Amino acid sequence: MADIGIGILGGGYMGKAHSVAMAAVGAVFNTALRPRLEMICASTPESAERYRAAYGFARATDDWRELVNDPKVDAIVIATPQSTHRAIAEVAFALGKPVLCEKPMGADLTDAAAMTEAAEAAGVANMVAYNYIRTPASQYARALIAEGAIGEITWFRGEHTEDFLANPDAPANWRTEGMANGTMGDLAPHMINAALALIGPLDSLVAELETVHHTRPGGTVTNDDHGQIMCRFANGTMGHMFFSRIATGRKMGYAYEVTGTKGAIRFDQEDQNAIWLYKSEGPEAERGFRKILTGPAHPDYEPFCQGPGHGTGYQDQIIIEARDFLQAIHTGQPVWPTFRDGLDVARVIDTALTSAQSRSWQTIPKG
Amino acid sequence: MADIGIGILGGGYMGKAHSVAMAAVGAVFNTALRPRLEMICASTPESAERYRAAYGFARATDDWRELVNDPKVDAIVIATPQSTHRAIAEVAFALGKPVLCEKPMGADLTDAAAMTEAAEAAGVANMVAYNYIRTPASQYARALIAEGAIGEITWFRGEHTEDFLANPDAPANWRTEGMANGTMGDLAPHMINAALALIGPLDSLVAELETVHHTRPGGTVTNDDHGQIMCRFANGTMGHMFFSRIATGRKMGYAYEVTGTKGAIRFDQEDQNAIWLYKSEGPEAERGFRKILTGPAHPDYEPFCQGPGHGTGYQDQIIIEARDFLQAIHTGQPVWPTFRDGLDVARVIDTALTSAQSRSWQTIPKG
Amino acid sequence: MADIGIGILGGGYMGKAHSVAMAAVGAVFNTALRPRLEMICASTPESAERYRAAYGFARATDDWRELVNDPKVDAIVIATPQSTHRAIAEVAFALGKPVLCEKPMGADLTDAAAMTEAAEAAGVANMVAYNYIRTPASQYARALIAEGAIGEITWFRGEHTEDFLANPDAPANWRTEGMANGTMGDLAPHMINAALALIGPLDSLVAELETVHHTRPGGTVTNDDHGQIMCRFANGTMGHMFFSRIATGRKMGYAYEVTGTKGAIRFDQEDQNAIWLYKSEGPEAERGFRKILTGPAHPDYEPFCQGPGHGTGYQDQIIIEARDFLQAIHTGQPVWPTFRDGLDVARVIDTALTSAQSRSWQTIPKG
Amino acid sequence: MADIGIGILGGGYMGKAHSVAMAAVGAVFNTALRPRLEMICASTPESAERYRAAYGFARATDDWRELVNDPKVDAIVIATPQSTHRAIAEVAFALGKPVLCEKPMGADLTDAAAMTEAAEAAGVANMVAYNYIRTPASQYARALIAEGAIGEITWFRGEHTEDFLANPDAPANWRTEGMANGTMGDLAPHMINAALALIGPLDSLVAELETVHHTRPGGTVTNDDHGQIMCRFANGTMGHMFFSRIATGRKMGYAYEVTGTKGAIRFDQEDQNAIWLYKSEGPEAERGFRKILTGPAHPDYEPFCQGPGHGTGYQDQIIIEARDFLQAIHTGQPVWPTFRDGLDVARVIDTALTSAQSRSWQTIPKG
Numbered sequence A, B, C, D: 001m002a003d004i005g006i007g008i009l010g011g012g013y014m015g016k017a018h019s020v021a022m023a024a025v026g027a028v029f030n031t032a033l034r035p036r037l038e039m040i041c042a043s044t045p046e047s048a049e050r051y052r053a054a055y056g057f058a059r060a061t062d063d064w065r066e067l068v069n070d071p072k073v074d075a076i077v078i079a080t081p082q083s084t085h086r087a088i089a090e091v092a093f094a095l096g097k098p099v100l101c102e103k104p105m106g107a108d109l110t111d112a113a114a115m116t117e118a119a120e121a122a123g124v125a126n127m128v129a130y131n132y133i134r135t136p137a138s139q140y141a142r143a144l145i146a147e148g149a150i151g152e153i154t155w156f157r158g159e160h161t162e163d164f165l166a167n168p169d170a171p172a173n174w175r176t177e178g179m180a181n182g183t184m185g186d187l188a189p190h191m192i193n194a195a196l197a198l199i200g201p202l203d204s205l206v207a208e209l210e211t212v213h214h215t216r217p218g219g220t221v222t223n224d225d226h227g228q229i230m231c232r233f234a235n236g237t238m239g240h241m242f243f244s245r246i247a248t249g250r251k252m253g254y255a256y257e258v259t260g261t262k263g264a265i266r267f268d269q270e271d272q273n274a275i276w277l278y279k280s281e282g283p284e285a286e287r288g289f290r291k292i293l294t295g296p297a298h299p300d301y302e303p304f305c306q307g308p309g310h311g312t313g314y315q316d317q318i319i320i321e322a323r324d325f326l327q328a329i330h331t332g333q334p335v336w337p338t339f340r341d342g343l344d345v346a347r348v349i350d351t352a353l354t355s356a357q358s359r360s361w362q363t364i365p366k367g
């Protein structure tokens, strides 16, 4: 059991989540590599020190290059805003250090492509932090679909909807500026990644974006409040996705339904410990969507609890992610989703922007 | 309390529903006009006579012209296949007889336009049978939206999904032939009508249709299994609709969600006695979608039951419809949805077909 | 197809429901006997006449004896308050006329016993109006349990909860006086009848009753607001029942869960078109309660609608009841629940009152 | 920020959960005391060493006295079987070491009383590990009730139901022997503790226990499979509780409903991130149970995630528990539930056993 020095960039929402995950993952998964909370970085010395003390890191800095270069930092987690991801990742890869990067990969497709190139040139572990697809329920959904439990897939509907900007009087802030922080840049990647994972590559799409509230107290809004995509997957499945940050009432509306010729699956992250499965089996009178509660029979559940239906939560997804990242480092085998997988997501988003502007169907360029 | 002679064309699924409704409506709603089940028509003398005896009509015929012309038949209900609607309606209107016509209005936009013209020329009661929008829950949803309970509407998502052809081995039949019997012709009208009622007129759309199972035992399928529409309403609301007859697991998936700046509404016909309402009011900690059970406080519920939560069903919608039709006849005032309203639905469908073929956004022509 | 003259006593909540049912049942079920709405009775000539006109009866009276004795009245439906049931039924049976009697059978066990004796002496059709157990869902639940689909039954929990007197400021009225109108007298019978139907005869129980709000505007409350029973069925099943008219938030809380060694069933009347079934079959990972929507595959559904998931409602239960009553008359075969079955319910209630007073376990006397 | 040496007894289901919690709690809650995983104990040297390595402890032992006496072990967590709790706790308290003890406190009321005495004599932090009541949802339910949000409480129904022994062919094991391991000993304490926390002290009860499956492969069953209690709280609330380990289909059925004069609350641990609240406020037509998703507005949620509806899980409850234990140690102030609170639970259970045997109502002895 070797330990590994972890450096985390950012101590906010996700910086904390990754810190906790690194503190807990060894005990949960009995990992071969054991994280040592080596250094944390935030924008000011004060905040960095505050995070260090709170999360239990050995050292703090406000200079991300210092962290990335530190010899005791063996692996990097990027949890700073999207605009910073590329530069950090490129330096880390140049030093041959493994990177777990928060979604989206960078500010745009150009960033994502450059980051993928850097990752592959370095040949070290690289992973994008799509946590929601790692719940026991969604992992199980992937498995069910892959093994044909619901037959040939005919329809996919996904959404990622929240309501943190539903109130028109919520003030303008950094989230209301720049495409990378809009709904398509910030929320869509999670569900697009899910769509690719559950169904497969996308072939074409037609998209629509909208800024519903153009001005907010304190400024003008320059990115999209919500957007939608009609799409066709390479395997022929028809699909639709919807993304919104103004979906009043929706708190964590990462939800999908997948229809097949022999069954269907429904999932909603707001009840993340349940997955609904319908199978066209048995007498008609007994058919119905069954609400399956996740338990030790489902992927990555048992390490959290021996009892079925006892439930995992948001933080646990980040712990699973940490396990995967450590495993990629330890085994030298890539763990999905790599930067290349993240690039596929970025390509879909980029095509959606084109489609929305041209108001036309577009084919997603091959990777 | 005057009685009125009712003639019903068709004795199948809907012919029966209308017969029962006409038998019950007087007692339920204490209507001014009291239906007398005068004559029923079906394709053969034998079936017509069988329906007559079963539903309690005075007379039967296999000739729809005989029924329409019969002097004791004061009002007509058309519950035969779509291809027959136009001819019957035109004759009825020429005789000055009121018509309640099953959806969709005819086989296509041309039919619908001609039927509307005939109805308006006759100047008698004319109504299209969109029953689902008449549940206490959906009537209440309309009222809530209209009175601004959820603020400005920003998003509409609707679906009408069933699975009666989900099994690829289900044989070809009349339903699998002709656009009027496909999903866009047969199921979409209900939800499009709902969208227009809940949100308002549509401005533009981009649509996609698909025949998933091209051949079935006994023949080739010539119409669509499922389809979807991205759309924009005249009031600016962004929207999406999905229609399917192969939605495995869905039995009566007439469902919608409406998001506003101050709240949201969700409804699913599979639980037709509940409506989900979210309001951005009160302390954050107490907010959530509330499941409201319909009761005497909601439209058209009390005549069916004095107890809240006791529930109404499919047949009750047809009874409400019968009440509305009788009232239109009695008062001489049109009751929504008239043939002109039905024409609006037909126009959306026609535009969707054009859009799907041209794979492009299309503006819905003005009425 | 013979017609049969129906006389209904009471034109209120249930008087109306039975009137509508008698108007509709022929068309719905193609019954051999066709009801003719002959006469209706209410407490005053004015109200009787009003009901007559509204529901479509031929004649009206305010004298129940006149109705019962009328030669054109072939069958009687009692929908007046509990205190009147016995006298009416006894006269009707003495005349050899079939009776459908609203629950509870009379004001107490003595009434119920006398009424059963009268019914059996007359040898004509007699039935107690337990409508809720007649939904397609609950009929299906009975069938599933009877055929062993969920194994040996180990646990039953039932409730009948509403909130019409939850507000302490709701005024005193006839409902708040007399044990027959209290929760145990008025609401409990439905669920006790269900328990006997689903599981079988009861062996013993310990009960508790409570008047929570002793005074209300306008008077003193002399009966129970809520009550509960722990019980043991003759087949060994352990059980519990709860009844309340002050169950804030509950509108039609007729709900039960039945646990067996191989599965479980859950039902709630507030979503009467769904039944939840769990079976201990197949891989653990795929197990869960499935929400089955009623449809043509379930008992007595198809006559109301050919489409699954389209739903039946409260009024439809009364129509099913009318069908059963007509059938009992037509065939001369008793249809469950007869007065004797209703007597079993009355016996349980009577034992519960004894138990609550003595605060002790009691054995239910054999019938 | 001082560190504190933690010794955990038991490395199984709960031993692991407490280990992970102690590893994570500092980073999650920025605790004043920071746990150091000092020593773990299990029944054999091999298993102890395996747990040590897996969870990241410094040292391991198979002798609980060694752990308790170790000078570097500052605080004790007891996660061994119930029969061992008392002896361990007594030694720990004699040494003046704080103890967090898994439920139930010991094997019976005698144990619980002795342990409480020892705890209070020592005057150090002592806490019983009732984790479920620590979810944000249940903490919020307690607060709502306490502040009168649903008025005067009139009814409480609770259950703790699982199905791990539902299969009659599941073999006999230690769980099927000894009252402390039966349903009343093992599962009931959680819900009784919840009842006391939500409503207040119990006054009296009548209970029933049953061993449904007397023999199982490998042996005879000597404890109860399920049981129920009708009860009355000191504040007058009527109540019922049900406990089962054979509740087929139920995985984590820790569920309760609380009815008040102005509202009601429902909760089910199987969907632990939602709480259902009904308030008798506003227009009748808008009333309904609202499904509130926990978020930063609810107790102890934000440290786990800044986004509402993102959800916490089983492990997070144990982390909250660890925070409370550390806080009790740090501040010297008792944190609920102390051993004395646990003794109240034991007293209810003991009374229930007496009641079940005597088949009579019993008053719970005062503490």
Ligand SMILES: NC(=O)C1=CN([C@@H]2O[C@H](COP(=O)(O)OP(=O)(O)OC[C@H]3O[C@@H](n4cnc5c(N)ncnc54)[C@H](O)[C@@H]3O)[C@@H](O)[C@H]2O)C=CC1
Binding pocket: A009, A010, A011, A012, A013, A014, A015, A041, A042, A043, A044, A047, A062, A063, A064, A078, A079, A080, A081, A082, A084, A102, A103, A104, A129, A130, A131, A186
């Ligand atoms: N996977 C998921 O569920 C979520 C992912 N995210 C992603 O995580 C990333 C971080 O977002 P949040 O944690 O919400 O942001 P945040 O605003 O809560 O925290 C950002 C942190 O980055 C630090 N930072 C900013 N610029 C820096 C710089 N130049 N050098 C060093 N430190 C700097 C700040 O001091 C702060 O500690 C984003 O890419 C976002 O898209 C965010 C929320 C949820």
Ligand SMILES: NC(=O)C1=CN([C@@H]2O[C@H](COP(=O)(O)OP(=O)(O)OC[C@H]3O[C@@H](n4cnc5c(N)ncnc54)[C@H](O)[C@@H]3O)[C@@H](O)[C@H]2O)C=CC1
Binding pocket: B009, B010, B011, B012, B013, B014, B015, B041, B042, B043, B044, B047, B062, B063, B064, B078, B079, B080, B081, B082, B084, B102, B103, B104, B129, B130, B131, B186
């Ligand atoms: N509102 C709703 O929920 C529903 C509406 N519909 C609509 O109702 C209409 C009827 O559909 P279903 O009742 O399902 O059909 P069905 O096949 O069950 O019954 C059709 C009836 O029309 C009669 N018929 C057919 N051609 C005729 C002719 N030329 N002359 C006289 N009678 C003729 C047949 O004998 C049969 O009695 C269609 O327009 C359909 O779209 C159907 C089902 C549900």
Ligand SMILES: NC(=O)C1=CN([C@@H]2O[C@H](COP(=O)(O)OP(=O)(O)OC[C@H]3O[C@@H](n4cnc5c(N)ncnc54)[C@H](O)[C@@H]3O)[C@@H](O)[C@H]2O)C=CC1
Binding pocket: C009, C010, C011, C012, C013, C014, C015, C041, C042, C043, C044, C047, C062, C063, C064, C078, C079, C080, C081, C082, C084, C102, C103, C104, C129, C130, C131, C186
């Ligand atoms: N199965 C079910 O779901 C329900 C059953 N019930 C039962 O139905 C029965 C009637 O209750 P509701 O309809 O709610 O009462 P209601 O108060 O609405 O109507 C009672 C009717 O009886 C008439 N009436 C009263 N005394 C009479 C007399 N001496 N002679 C002639 N007419 C008289 C009144 O004029 C009135 O028309 C009761 O036994 C009640 O328990 C009531 C509601 C629901």
Ligand SMILES: NC(=O)C1=CN([C@@H]2O[C@H](COP(=O)(O)OP(=O)(O)OC[C@H]3O[C@@H](n4cnc5c(N)ncnc54)[C@H](O)[C@@H]3O)[C@@H](O)[C@H]2O)C=CC1
Binding pocket: D009, D010, D011, D012, D013, D014, D015, D041, D042, D043, D044, D047, D062, D063, D064, D078, D079, D080, D081, D082, D084, D102, D103, D104, D129, D130, D131, D186
């Ligand atoms: N709060 C909750 O949700 C739960 C609480 N529990 C409680 O936790 C306690 C432990 O139960 P589990 O973890 O399920 O048991 P387990 O069987 O999974 O683990 C018991 C552990 O105790 C050790 N052990 C047993 N006897 C010992 C001895 N004499 N000396 C040293 N170590 C010994 C074993 O080696 C094993 O590591 C029980 O009191 C149980 O009631 C159990 C499950 C859930």
